[in-house]
Amino acid sequence: MARDVKIDNMSVVFGTKMQRKAAIELLDEDMTADEIREETGATVAVKNLSIEIEEGELFVIVGLSGSGKSSLIRTLNLLNRPARGTITVGGQDLTELSSSGLRSYRRNDASMVFQNFALLSHRTVMQNVEYPLEVQGVAREKRRQTAQDAIDLVGLSGWENHMPNQLSGGMRQRVGLARALTNDPELLLMDEPYSALDPLIRRNMQDELLKLEDEMDRTILFITHDMNEAFRLGDRIALMKDAEIVQIGTPDEFFDKPASDYVRDFIADVDKTRILKVRSIMHRPGYVAKLGDSVKETREALKERDMDFCYVTDKNRKFQGYIRFEDLQKSRGQTINKLVNEDDTVIYRNAYLREAWHKLKEAEYDLPVVDGKGRLRGVLDYNVVVEALAD
Numbered sequence: 001m002a003r004d005v006k007i008d009n010m011s012v013v014f015g016t017k018m019q020r021k022a023a024i025e026l027l028d029e030d031m032t033a034d035e036i037r038e039e040t041g042a043t044v045a046v047k048n049l050s051i052e053i054e055e056g057e058l059f060v061i062v063g064l065s066g067s068g069k070s071s072l073i074r075t076l077n078l079l080n081r082p083a084r085g086t087i088t089v090g091g092q093d094l095t096e097l098s099s100s101g102l103r104s105y106r107r108n109d110a111s112m113v114f115q116n117f118a119l120l121s122h123r124t125v126m127q128n129v130e131y132p133l134e135v136q137g138v139a140r141e142k143r144r145q146t147a148q149d150a151i152d153l154v155g156l157s158g159w160e161n162h163m164p165n166q167l168s169g170g171m172r173q174r175v176g177l178a179r180a181l182t183n184d185p186e187l188l189l190m191d192e193p194y195s196a197l198d199p200l201i202r203r204n205m206q207d208e209l210l211k212l213e214d215e216m217d218r219t220i221l222f223i224t225h226d227m228n229e230a231f232r233l234g235d236r237i238a239l240m241k242d243a244e245i246v247q248i249g250t251p252d253e254f255f256d257k258p259a260s261d262y263v264r265d266f267i268a269d270v271d272k273t274r275i276l277k278v279r280s281i282m283h284r285p286g287y288v289a290k291l292g293d294s295v296k297e298t299r300e301a302l303k304e305r306d307m308d309f310c311y312v313t314d315k316n317r318k319f320q321g322y323i324r325f326e327d328l329q330k331s332r333g334q335t336i337n338k339l340v341n342e343d344d345t346v347i348y349r350n351a352y353l354r355e356a357w358h359k360l361k362e363a364e365y366d367l368p369v370v371d372g373k374g375r376l377r378g379v380l381d382y383n384v385v386v387e388a389l390a391d
């Protein structure tokens with residue numbers, strides 16, 4: 001189960017106690033972080049920041065060096081304590097956790113992947129990956145199995161007994177990721193995990209992360225200073241500058257309505273067709289029927305909404321096909337099951353628009369969009385795609 005994250009009017013301030021106190025008093029004044037530093041000597045690394053991240057969302061924070069990204073992500077496991085404001089994860093206010101509550105939260109609920117891998121050099125891949133479970137006192141058998149699953153998931157099967165120094169940078173990063181996954185975290189925190197990798201490996205890792213996200217259904221907070229990476233990965237992105245957020249939105253919204261010249265400059269080098277994904281511009285399906293629903297109920301639902309067809313899923317949201325209003329009207333059956341038509345126009349939500357373009361041109365209807373498990377996640381409308389790609 002993924003968890004949602006709510007950060008409300010949160011600030012992180014560094015300095016002596018006196019400096020911090022003086023700076024906190026100025027947070028509500030109309031002053032930049034720089035101006036507060038000049039006045040008080042304290043560094044305001046995150047200033048009055050609010051973000052809501054949905055369950056299962058891959059949320060990216062992007063910004064130049066020193067803009068406050070690490071300071072922000074480190075508050076999510078309280079490696080940094082907020083000077084003020086609240087951080088709530090799955091309904092729990094982090095600052096109110098007792099010390100044992102915090103320990104349990106860090107062990108079980110949130111995992112961090114660091115930029116510099118932070119592997120234990122004298123331990124094998126397997127021993128590195130099972131380390132968090134060892135700390136938790138999980139029995140050997142069980143922890144081996146869990147670690148093996150994580151190793152398989154990141155594509156390192158066969159490397160279990162190698163030492164970190166026998167691996168390439170990309171493989172080490174995958175060990176770090178596998179380790180972060182062993183305790184099945186509901187929140188995955190990734191601070192510039194791919195910055196040290198060369199472009200090709202980096203791209204592979206990005207693809208793997210997207211695949212993982214699909215399979216795992218976790219909330220992921222990902223930090224990068226690379227706008228292309230941010231747009232490739234993020235469901236939504238927040239651009240930070242000088243401890244504050246300049247803009248939050250989907251990739252599409254950044255292109256559509258850049259909030260300032262700063263944003264416009266920041267995205268100038270990004271190639272839209274290569275980074276805009278189906279998921280970034282799909283919309284929610286209207287009425288969706290489930291296998292086993294009654295003909296009468298479905299017919300009425302469609303009639304009410306003036307729809308001439310709707311999509312059908314099973315009870316796990318797995319996409320089954322579509323059903324026509326016309327057929328519902330003629331039917332004498334009880335359930336809709338026999339009326340479901342197959343649909344081979346499904347597209348994968350992480351496909352780039354370029355890849356979906358072909359199917360879209362031929363389709364008469366909106367296209368159903370599914371995730372890696374085949375669950376219906378949205379629909380894609382031809383006109384919306386044309387508008388998104390137009391300058």
Ligand SMILES: Nc1ncnc2c1ncn2[C@@H]1O[C@H](COP(=O)(O)OP(=O)(O)OP(=O)(O)O)[C@@H](O)[C@H]1O
Pocket residue numbers: 014015043044045063064065066067068069070071072225
């Ligand atoms: N522990 C600390 N003590 C004092 N100042 C700090 C501390 N950590 C960060 N800062 C300051 O806070 C500001 C934001 O730093 P932060 O590390 O959050 O930036 P960043 O966006 O992660 O940068 P980068 O891309 O280089 O990692 C900087 O001015 C930095 O000097």
Ligand SMILES: [Mg+2]
Pocket residue numbers: 069070071192
């Ligand atoms: Mg950083």
